[in-house]
Amino acid sequence: MRVTLKDIAEAAGVSVMTVSNVINGKSARVSAETVERVRRIIDERGYVPSASARSLAANQSRLVGLLVPAASEDSLAISPHNIAIIGQIERRLRKRGYHLLLRGVSDTAEIGEALRSWSLDGAVLLGFLDEEIAGLHRRVTGATPVLAIDSYAAGPLTTGVRSDDFTGARLAAAHLLSLGHRRIVFAGPSFTDVGVVHERFLGFQQAFEDIGLSIADCPVETLNTTHENGVALGRCWLGAHPDATAVFATADILAIGIIEGMLEAGIGVPDRVSVVGFDDLDISAYITPKLTTIAQDIVGKATHAVDRLLTLVEGGERSADPLVLDVRLVTRNSTAPPSSR
Incomplete structure (x- = not known):
C-alpha cells in the first residue's frame, strides 16, 4: 500500500499540513522535536512524495516531450546519432528535475x-524533415514551448541547436582532397x-572550390541513412x-556499412577507397579500420537544447x-x- 501524508500525520500525531511543511522545508514554525519525529517516521514508512500531486499544486507536469518521427504505427525512425542525443537529453532533464x-x-x-x-x-522535436517543421508553428497553438534540434527551417520553433554541418562537410572533403x-x-x-x-553538400562543394576545382566529376549516391544501405x-x-577513390x-x-560492404567485396579500405563519415559515434573507433569522421558535440547539443527549452x-x-x-x-x-593502381 502506498504511504500517504495522512498516514505519516497520524503516526506522528500532527496535522497533514505540518507533515507537508516539513517535507517542503517550511518548518520554521514547527518545533525541532516534531520535525525530527516526522522525518523519522517518513524514513521508517518509506514515504515517497507523489509527483502528480506536486505537479498539480505547481500547475506544472515536469514532463518534457521528445517527439520523433514514427515510420509506422509500431516503429520509430531513430538513427544511432539520435539515440545518443536522446540519452543526453534525458540526463540533462533529470539533472534539472524534469522527466522525459x-x-x-x-x-x-x-x-x-x-x-x-x-x-x-x-517539447523537443528531433529527426523531422525541415519541410515538416517549416509550417508547424502555424498548427501548434497555445503556450507550450516547442524547440527543434538540427533544423534549418524558418520560424520560431527552429531557434534551437544544431551543428555546423557546412563546415563539417567542408573539413571532410578538404581532408580527402x-x-x-x-x-x-x-x-x-x-x-x-x-x-x-543540403548544408553538408554545400560544404563538400565549397572544399573543391577552395582549391579551384569542380565537383562535376564527383557522383552523388542517394540512399537512406542505414547500415544496410551502406553495405x-x-x-x-x-x-x-x-x-x-574516396x-x-x-x-x-552509413560509412560503417559502406566499409563492411567493401571488405566483403574484397575492396581494401583505405588501400583502394578512403571513407569519411559524420557524427563520431562511439562505434567509429571500434570498427576495423577505425573511421575517419567529423565529430559533433552531441553532449553540448543536448545540453543546450534542454537549457534553451527550459x-x-x-x-x-x-x-x-x-x-x-x-x-x-x-x-x-x-x-x-x-592507390597508384
Whole structure:
C-alpha cells in the first residue's frame, strides 16, 4: 500500500499540513522535536512524495516531450546519432528535475494533440524533415514551448541547436582532397534546398572550390541513412564507381556499412577507397579500420537544447537565433592517399 501524508500525520500525531511543511522545508514554525519525529517516521514508512500531486499544486507536469518521427504505427525512425542525443537529453532533464516522455509521431498534426493530452511543459522535436517543421508553428497553438534540434527551417520553433554541418562537410572533403583524392562520391539521403544534408553538400562543394576545382566529376549516391544501405553500396562499389577513390558519407552508420560492404567485396579500405563519415559515434573507433569522421558535440547539443527549452518553460525569452556548435575532423585509419593502381 502506498504511504500517504495522512498516514505519516497520524503516526506522528500532527496535522497533514505540518507533515507537508516539513517535507517542503517550511518548518520554521514547527518545533525541532516534531520535525525530527516526522522525518523519522517518513524514513521508517518509506514515504515517497507523489509527483502528480506536486505537479498539480505547481500547475506544472515536469514532463518534457521528445517527439520523433514514427515510420509506422509500431516503429520509430531513430538513427544511432539520435539515440545518443536522446540519452543526453534525458540526463540533462533529470539533472534539472524534469522527466522525459518519448513519443513517436507519424503525422506532424499529432504534435498539438501530444502537447495537450499529456500536459507537457515543453517539447523537443528531433529527426523531422525541415519541410515538416517549416509550417508547424502555424498548427501548434497555445503556450507550450516547442524547440527543434538540427533544423534549418524558418520560424520560431527552429531557434534551437544544431551543428555546423557546412563546415563539417567542408573539413571532410578538404581532408580527402589534401590526400590527393579528386573523384570523391557524396553519399547520403535525398535533400531539398534546405536542411542538414543540403548544408553538408554545400560544404563538400565549397572544399573543391577552395582549391579551384569542380565537383562535376564527383557522383552523388542517394540512399537512406542505414547500415544496410551502406553495405549494399559497398558491395557494388566497383561496378558503380570504378574510378572513385574516396567517399564522404553524411552519417557514420552509413560509412560503417559502406566499409563492411567493401571488405566483403574484397575492396581494401583505405588501400583502394578512403571513407569519411559524420557524427563520431562511439562505434567509429571500434570498427576495423577505425573511421575517419567529423565529430559533433552531441553532449553540448543536448545540453543546450534542454537549457534553451527550459528557459522558455520557466518564463524566459526565446532566443532570436539558433545556436550553432563547432565540429572537428577526427583522423583515423579509413583514409589514406589514393592507390597508384
